[in-house]
Amino acid sequence: MEKLSISDLHIVLVEPSETQRKIITNLLLNEDVKEIESASTIADAKKAITSHGADLIVSAMYFEDGTAIELLEFIKEQTQYASIPFMLVSSETSISKLEEFKQAGVAAILPKPFTPLHLNRALIASVDLINHDELELELFDVREVRVLLVDDSRLARNHIRRVLESMGLKKITEAENGAMALTYIKDAPFDLVVTDYNMPEMDGRELSEYIRFNPDTAHIPIIMVTSESADSVHMANIQQTGVNALCDKPFEPTEVRAMLAALLGE
Structure with missing residues:
Protein backbone atom coordinates (compact mmCIF):
# COMPACT_ATOMS: atom_id res chain seq x y z
CA MET A 1 0.00 0.00 0.00
CA ASN A 131 0.95 4.80 7.41
CA HIS A 132 1.85 1.31 8.58
CA ASP A 133 5.64 1.10 8.87
CA GLU A 134 6.70 -2.15 10.55
CA LEU A 135 9.31 -1.85 13.27
CA GLU A 136 12.49 -3.82 12.55
CA LEU A 137 14.06 -5.54 15.55
CA GLU A 138 17.25 -7.60 15.69
CA LEU A 139 16.25 -9.82 18.62
CA PHE A 140 12.52 -10.22 17.98
CA ASP A 141 10.08 -10.86 15.19
CA VAL A 142 7.92 -7.80 15.89
CA ARG A 143 4.77 -9.76 15.00
CA GLU A 144 5.55 -12.25 17.78
CA VAL A 145 6.13 -9.68 20.53
CA ARG A 146 3.57 -10.28 23.31
CA VAL A 147 2.22 -6.99 24.63
CA LEU A 148 0.03 -6.38 27.67
CA LEU A 149 -1.85 -3.09 27.22
CA VAL A 150 -3.39 -1.69 30.41
CA ASP A 151 -5.72 1.33 30.47
CA ASP A 152 -9.14 1.90 32.02
CA SER A 153 -10.29 3.95 29.00
CA ARG A 154 -11.49 1.77 26.11
CA LEU A 155 -11.00 4.63 23.66
CA ALA A 156 -7.44 5.17 24.87
CA ARG A 157 -6.72 1.44 24.55
CA ASN A 158 -8.10 1.48 21.00
CA HIS A 159 -5.83 4.39 20.08
CA ILE A 160 -2.72 2.83 21.63
CA ARG A 161 -3.53 -0.52 20.00
CA ARG A 162 -3.77 1.14 16.57
CA VAL A 163 -0.39 2.83 17.07
CA LEU A 164 1.22 -0.46 18.10
CA GLU A 165 -0.44 -2.45 15.32
CA SER A 166 0.74 0.12 12.75
CA MET A 167 4.29 -0.86 13.73
CA GLY A 168 3.64 -4.58 13.27
CA LEU A 169 2.82 -5.62 16.85
CA LYS A 170 -0.10 -8.04 16.61
CA LYS A 171 -0.15 -10.05 19.85
CA ILE A 172 -1.78 -7.50 22.15
CA THR A 173 -3.75 -8.45 25.27
CA GLU A 174 -5.87 -5.70 26.87
CA ALA A 175 -6.64 -5.15 30.55
CA GLU A 176 -8.87 -2.46 32.09
CA ASN A 177 -6.76 -1.91 35.20
CA GLY A 178 -3.74 -3.16 37.10
CA ALA A 179 -5.68 -5.82 38.99
CA MET A 180 -6.91 -7.40 35.76
CA ALA A 181 -3.42 -7.11 34.28
CA LEU A 182 -2.00 -9.11 37.18
CA THR A 183 -4.30 -12.04 36.41
CA TYR A 184 -2.96 -12.10 32.84
CA ILE A 185 0.67 -11.77 33.93
CA LYS A 186 0.31 -14.71 36.31
CA ASP A 187 -1.15 -16.92 33.55
CA ALA A 188 0.92 -16.00 30.47
CA PRO A 189 4.36 -14.59 29.52
CA PHE A 190 4.72 -11.09 28.04
CA ASP A 191 7.57 -9.29 26.31
CA LEU A 192 6.32 -5.75 26.96
CA VAL A 193 3.83 -3.95 29.22
CA VAL A 194 2.29 -0.62 28.16
CA THR A 195 0.28 0.82 31.02
CA ASP A 196 -1.64 3.94 31.95
CA TYR A 197 -0.83 5.62 35.26
CA ASN A 198 -4.26 6.66 36.60
CA MET A 199 -6.55 3.62 36.95
CA PRO A 200 -9.04 2.31 39.51
CA GLU A 201 -8.41 -0.73 41.78
CA MET A 202 -4.69 -0.85 40.98
CA ASP A 203 -2.90 2.03 39.26
CA GLY A 204 0.11 1.91 36.95
CA ARG A 205 2.62 2.55 39.73
CA GLU A 206 1.40 -0.40 41.80
CA LEU A 207 1.33 -2.64 38.73
CA SER A 208 4.88 -1.61 37.80
CA GLU A 209 6.13 -2.32 41.31
CA TYR A 210 4.66 -5.82 41.21
CA ILE A 211 6.22 -6.54 37.81
CA ARG A 212 9.63 -5.15 38.69
CA PHE A 213 9.98 -6.79 42.11
CA ASN A 214 8.64 -10.23 41.16
CA PRO A 215 11.54 -12.45 39.98
CA ASP A 216 9.37 -14.09 37.31
CA THR A 217 8.45 -10.77 35.65
CA ALA A 218 11.28 -8.40 36.60
CA HIS A 219 12.79 -8.59 33.11
CA ILE A 220 9.68 -7.27 31.29
CA PRO A 221 10.13 -3.73 29.88
CA ILE A 222 7.44 -1.28 31.03
CA ILE A 223 6.26 1.82 29.19
CA MET A 224 4.15 4.13 31.36
CA VAL A 225 1.68 6.27 29.42
CA THR A 226 0.55 9.35 31.30
CA SER A 227 -0.62 12.92 30.97
CA GLU A 228 1.11 13.89 34.24
CA SER A 229 3.80 16.54 33.91
CA ALA A 230 7.34 15.17 33.93
CA ASP A 231 8.32 17.11 37.07
CA SER A 232 5.26 16.17 39.14
CA VAL A 233 5.58 14.28 42.45
CA HIS A 234 3.77 11.31 40.89
CA MET A 235 6.32 11.05 38.11
CA ALA A 236 9.21 11.13 40.56
CA ASN A 237 7.59 8.24 42.46
CA ILE A 238 6.93 6.32 39.23
CA GLN A 239 10.53 6.51 38.09
CA GLN A 240 11.58 4.86 41.35
CA THR A 241 9.48 1.77 40.53
CA GLY A 242 11.72 0.76 37.63
CA VAL A 243 9.56 1.90 34.72
CA ASN A 244 11.74 1.78 31.60
CA ALA A 245 10.16 4.68 29.71
CA LEU A 246 7.55 7.41 30.22
CA CYS A 247 5.36 8.35 27.28
CA ASP A 248 3.08 11.37 27.14
CA LYS A 249 -0.52 11.34 26.00
CA PRO A 250 -1.20 11.78 23.11
CA PHE A 251 0.61 8.52 22.28
CA GLU A 252 2.76 9.68 19.33
CA PRO A 253 4.08 7.05 16.89
CA THR A 254 7.52 8.62 16.38
CA GLU A 255 8.24 8.75 20.12
CA VAL A 256 6.85 5.25 20.69
CA ARG A 257 8.84 3.78 17.79
CA ALA A 258 12.10 5.06 19.30
CA MET A 259 11.16 3.67 22.73
CA LEU A 260 10.28 0.24 21.33
CA ALA A 261 13.47 0.06 19.28
CA ALA A 262 15.51 0.86 22.40
CA LEU A 263 13.64 -1.44 24.82
CA LEU A 264 13.17 -4.46 22.56
CA GLY A 265 16.54 -4.10 20.89
CA GLU A 266 18.44 -4.50 24.15
Whole structure:
Protein backbone atom coordinates (compact mmCIF):
# COMPACT_ATOMS: atom_id res chain seq x y z
CA MET A 1 0.00 0.00 0.00
CA GLU A 2 1.36 3.41 -1.02
CA LYS A 3 2.11 5.64 1.94
CA LEU A 4 0.40 8.99 2.39
CA SER A 5 2.37 12.19 2.79
CA ILE A 6 1.13 15.45 4.28
CA SER A 7 0.31 16.73 0.78
CA ASP A 8 -1.97 13.72 0.20
CA LEU A 9 -4.17 14.37 3.22
CA HIS A 10 -7.88 15.12 2.91
CA ILE A 11 -8.51 17.20 6.02
CA VAL A 12 -11.87 18.11 7.55
CA LEU A 13 -11.35 21.39 9.41
CA VAL A 14 -14.02 22.02 12.05
CA GLU A 15 -13.95 25.58 13.40
CA PRO A 16 -16.88 27.90 14.28
CA SER A 17 -14.96 31.14 13.66
CA GLU A 18 -14.61 32.17 10.01
CA THR A 19 -11.46 34.12 10.87
CA GLN A 20 -9.88 31.15 12.62
CA ARG A 21 -10.85 28.87 9.72
CA LYS A 22 -9.00 31.16 7.32
CA ILE A 23 -5.92 31.35 9.57
CA ILE A 24 -5.72 27.57 10.06
CA THR A 25 -6.46 26.91 6.39
CA ASN A 26 -3.57 29.16 5.35
CA LEU A 27 -1.23 27.43 7.79
CA LEU A 28 -2.28 24.03 6.41
CA LEU A 29 -1.75 25.25 2.84
CA ASN A 30 1.73 26.39 3.84
CA GLU A 31 2.39 22.79 4.93
CA ASP A 32 1.47 21.68 1.40
CA VAL A 33 -1.97 20.31 2.34
CA LYS A 34 -4.08 20.53 -0.80
CA GLU A 35 -7.51 19.20 0.18
CA ILE A 36 -9.28 20.95 3.05
CA GLU A 37 -13.02 20.69 3.70
CA SER A 38 -14.42 23.15 6.25
CA ALA A 39 -17.30 22.82 8.72
CA SER A 40 -18.52 25.28 11.36
CA THR A 41 -20.64 22.96 13.53
CA ILE A 42 -20.53 19.41 14.89
CA ALA A 43 -23.50 18.48 12.70
CA ASP A 44 -21.81 19.79 9.54
CA ALA A 45 -18.60 17.97 10.44
CA LYS A 46 -20.46 14.65 10.81
CA LYS A 47 -22.12 15.21 7.42
CA ALA A 48 -18.76 15.94 5.78
CA ILE A 49 -17.15 12.85 7.28
CA THR A 50 -20.01 10.50 6.42
CA SER A 51 -20.33 11.92 2.90
CA HIS A 52 -16.69 12.21 1.83
CA GLY A 53 -14.60 10.56 4.53
CA ALA A 54 -11.39 12.11 5.86
CA ASP A 55 -7.73 11.31 6.42
CA LEU A 56 -7.48 13.74 9.34
CA ILE A 57 -9.88 15.86 11.39
CA VAL A 58 -8.66 19.18 12.77
CA SER A 59 -11.15 20.59 15.24
CA ALA A 60 -11.73 23.41 17.70
CA MET A 61 -13.25 22.48 21.08
CA TYR A 62 -16.46 24.50 21.45
CA PHE A 63 -19.39 24.86 19.05
CA GLU A 64 -22.96 26.13 19.20
CA ASP A 65 -24.24 22.55 18.94
CA GLY A 66 -21.79 20.82 21.30
CA THR A 67 -18.12 20.19 21.95
CA ALA A 68 -15.40 18.40 20.03
CA ILE A 69 -15.48 15.45 22.44
CA GLU A 70 -18.84 14.51 20.90
CA LEU A 71 -17.30 14.53 17.44
CA LEU A 72 -14.26 12.57 18.61
CA GLU A 73 -16.45 9.93 20.27
CA PHE A 74 -18.67 9.76 17.15
CA ILE A 75 -15.57 8.90 15.12
CA LYS A 76 -13.99 6.46 17.57
CA GLU A 77 -17.24 4.54 18.13
CA GLN A 78 -17.66 3.65 14.44
CA THR A 79 -15.45 1.06 12.81
CA GLN A 80 -15.25 2.80 9.43
CA TYR A 81 -14.02 6.07 10.98
CA ALA A 82 -12.21 4.91 14.14
CA SER A 83 -8.74 5.02 12.58
CA ILE A 84 -9.05 8.67 11.43
CA PRO A 85 -6.56 10.78 13.45
CA PHE A 86 -8.14 13.66 15.38
CA MET A 87 -6.22 16.87 16.08
CA LEU A 88 -7.62 19.27 18.68
CA VAL A 89 -6.90 23.00 18.32
CA SER A 90 -7.93 24.95 21.40
CA SER A 91 -7.01 27.73 23.81
CA GLU A 92 -8.47 25.62 26.64
CA THR A 93 -6.05 25.23 29.56
CA SER A 94 -8.19 23.19 31.95
CA ILE A 95 -6.30 19.99 32.70
CA SER A 96 -9.49 18.01 33.30
CA LYS A 97 -11.05 19.07 30.00
CA LEU A 98 -7.91 18.33 27.99
CA GLU A 99 -7.52 15.02 29.84
CA GLU A 100 -10.87 13.91 28.45
CA PHE A 101 -9.48 14.24 24.92
CA LYS A 102 -6.22 12.52 25.79
CA GLN A 103 -8.11 9.57 27.26
CA ALA A 104 -10.31 9.38 24.15
CA GLY A 105 -7.32 8.90 21.86
CA VAL A 106 -6.69 12.31 20.28
CA ALA A 107 -3.65 12.24 17.99
CA ALA A 108 -2.42 15.74 18.86
CA ILE A 109 -3.42 18.83 20.84
CA LEU A 110 -2.42 22.23 19.50
CA PRO A 111 -2.77 25.45 21.53
CA LYS A 112 -4.29 28.60 20.09
CA PRO A 113 -2.31 30.28 18.70
CA PHE A 114 0.13 27.64 17.49
CA THR A 115 3.34 27.91 15.49
CA PRO A 116 4.07 26.28 12.13
CA LEU A 117 6.50 24.00 13.99
CA HIS A 118 3.68 22.78 16.28
CA LEU A 119 1.48 22.14 13.28
CA ASN A 120 4.17 20.32 11.32
CA ARG A 121 4.90 17.98 14.24
CA ALA A 122 1.18 17.25 14.68
CA LEU A 123 0.75 16.55 10.97
CA ILE A 124 3.74 14.20 10.98
CA ALA A 125 2.30 12.35 14.00
CA SER A 126 -1.04 12.03 12.20
CA VAL A 127 0.56 10.71 9.01
CA ASP A 128 2.54 8.21 11.08
CA LEU A 129 -0.76 6.91 12.46
CA ILE A 130 -2.12 6.40 8.96
CA ASN A 131 0.95 4.80 7.41
CA HIS A 132 1.85 1.31 8.58
CA ASP A 133 5.64 1.10 8.87
CA GLU A 134 6.70 -2.15 10.55
CA LEU A 135 9.31 -1.85 13.27
CA GLU A 136 12.49 -3.82 12.55
CA LEU A 137 14.06 -5.54 15.55
CA GLU A 138 17.25 -7.60 15.69
CA LEU A 139 16.25 -9.82 18.62
CA PHE A 140 12.52 -10.22 17.98
CA ASP A 141 10.08 -10.86 15.19
CA VAL A 142 7.92 -7.80 15.89
CA ARG A 143 4.77 -9.76 15.00
CA GLU A 144 5.55 -12.25 17.78
CA VAL A 145 6.13 -9.68 20.53
CA ARG A 146 3.57 -10.28 23.31
CA VAL A 147 2.22 -6.99 24.63
CA LEU A 148 0.03 -6.38 27.67
CA LEU A 149 -1.85 -3.09 27.22
CA VAL A 150 -3.39 -1.69 30.41
CA ASP A 151 -5.72 1.33 30.47
CA ASP A 152 -9.14 1.90 32.02
CA SER A 153 -10.29 3.95 29.00
CA ARG A 154 -11.49 1.77 26.11
CA LEU A 155 -11.00 4.63 23.66
CA ALA A 156 -7.44 5.17 24.87
CA ARG A 157 -6.72 1.44 24.55
CA ASN A 158 -8.10 1.48 21.00
CA HIS A 159 -5.83 4.39 20.08
CA ILE A 160 -2.72 2.83 21.63
CA ARG A 161 -3.53 -0.52 20.00
CA ARG A 162 -3.77 1.14 16.57
CA VAL A 163 -0.39 2.83 17.07
CA LEU A 164 1.22 -0.46 18.10
CA GLU A 165 -0.44 -2.45 15.32
CA SER A 166 0.74 0.12 12.75
CA MET A 167 4.29 -0.86 13.73
CA GLY A 168 3.64 -4.58 13.27
CA LEU A 169 2.82 -5.62 16.85
CA LYS A 170 -0.10 -8.04 16.61
CA LYS A 171 -0.15 -10.05 19.85
CA ILE A 172 -1.78 -7.50 22.15
CA THR A 173 -3.75 -8.45 25.27
CA GLU A 174 -5.87 -5.70 26.87
CA ALA A 175 -6.64 -5.15 30.55
CA GLU A 176 -8.87 -2.46 32.09
CA ASN A 177 -6.76 -1.91 35.20
CA GLY A 178 -3.74 -3.16 37.10
CA ALA A 179 -5.68 -5.82 38.99
CA MET A 180 -6.91 -7.40 35.76
CA ALA A 181 -3.42 -7.11 34.28
CA LEU A 182 -2.00 -9.11 37.18
CA THR A 183 -4.30 -12.04 36.41
CA TYR A 184 -2.96 -12.10 32.84
CA ILE A 185 0.67 -11.77 33.93
CA LYS A 186 0.31 -14.71 36.31
CA ASP A 187 -1.15 -16.92 33.55
CA ALA A 188 0.92 -16.00 30.47
CA PRO A 189 4.36 -14.59 29.52
CA PHE A 190 4.72 -11.09 28.04
CA ASP A 191 7.57 -9.29 26.31
CA LEU A 192 6.32 -5.75 26.96
CA VAL A 193 3.83 -3.95 29.22
CA VAL A 194 2.29 -0.62 28.16
CA THR A 195 0.28 0.82 31.02
CA ASP A 196 -1.64 3.94 31.95
CA TYR A 197 -0.83 5.62 35.26
CA ASN A 198 -4.26 6.66 36.60
CA MET A 199 -6.55 3.62 36.95
CA PRO A 200 -9.04 2.31 39.51
CA GLU A 201 -8.41 -0.73 41.78
CA MET A 202 -4.69 -0.85 40.98
CA ASP A 203 -2.90 2.03 39.26
CA GLY A 204 0.11 1.91 36.95
CA ARG A 205 2.62 2.55 39.73
CA GLU A 206 1.40 -0.40 41.80
CA LEU A 207 1.33 -2.64 38.73
CA SER A 208 4.88 -1.61 37.80
CA GLU A 209 6.13 -2.32 41.31
CA TYR A 210 4.66 -5.82 41.21
CA ILE A 211 6.22 -6.54 37.81
CA ARG A 212 9.63 -5.15 38.69
CA PHE A 213 9.98 -6.79 42.11
CA ASN A 214 8.64 -10.23 41.16
CA PRO A 215 11.54 -12.45 39.98
CA ASP A 216 9.37 -14.09 37.31
CA THR A 217 8.45 -10.77 35.65
CA ALA A 218 11.28 -8.40 36.60
CA HIS A 219 12.79 -8.59 33.11
CA ILE A 220 9.68 -7.27 31.29
CA PRO A 221 10.13 -3.73 29.88
CA ILE A 222 7.44 -1.28 31.03
CA ILE A 223 6.26 1.82 29.19
CA MET A 224 4.15 4.13 31.36
CA VAL A 225 1.68 6.27 29.42
CA THR A 226 0.55 9.35 31.30
CA SER A 227 -0.62 12.92 30.97
CA GLU A 228 1.11 13.89 34.24
CA SER A 229 3.80 16.54 33.91
CA ALA A 230 7.34 15.17 33.93
CA ASP A 231 8.32 17.11 37.07
CA SER A 232 5.26 16.17 39.14
CA VAL A 233 5.58 14.28 42.45
CA HIS A 234 3.77 11.31 40.89
CA MET A 235 6.32 11.05 38.11
CA ALA A 236 9.21 11.13 40.56
CA ASN A 237 7.59 8.24 42.46
CA ILE A 238 6.93 6.32 39.23
CA GLN A 239 10.53 6.51 38.09
CA GLN A 240 11.58 4.86 41.35
CA THR A 241 9.48 1.77 40.53
CA GLY A 242 11.72 0.76 37.63
CA VAL A 243 9.56 1.90 34.72
CA ASN A 244 11.74 1.78 31.60
CA ALA A 245 10.16 4.68 29.71
CA LEU A 246 7.55 7.41 30.22
CA CYS A 247 5.36 8.35 27.28
CA ASP A 248 3.08 11.37 27.14
CA LYS A 249 -0.52 11.34 26.00
CA PRO A 250 -1.20 11.78 23.11
CA PHE A 251 0.61 8.52 22.28
CA GLU A 252 2.76 9.68 19.33
CA PRO A 253 4.08 7.05 16.89
CA THR A 254 7.52 8.62 16.38
CA GLU A 255 8.24 8.75 20.12
CA VAL A 256 6.85 5.25 20.69
CA ARG A 257 8.84 3.78 17.79
CA ALA A 258 12.10 5.06 19.30
CA MET A 259 11.16 3.67 22.73
CA LEU A 260 10.28 0.24 21.33
CA ALA A 261 13.47 0.06 19.28
CA ALA A 262 15.51 0.86 22.40
CA LEU A 263 13.64 -1.44 24.82
CA LEU A 264 13.17 -4.46 22.56
CA GLY A 265 16.54 -4.10 20.89
CA GLU A 266 18.44 -4.50 24.15
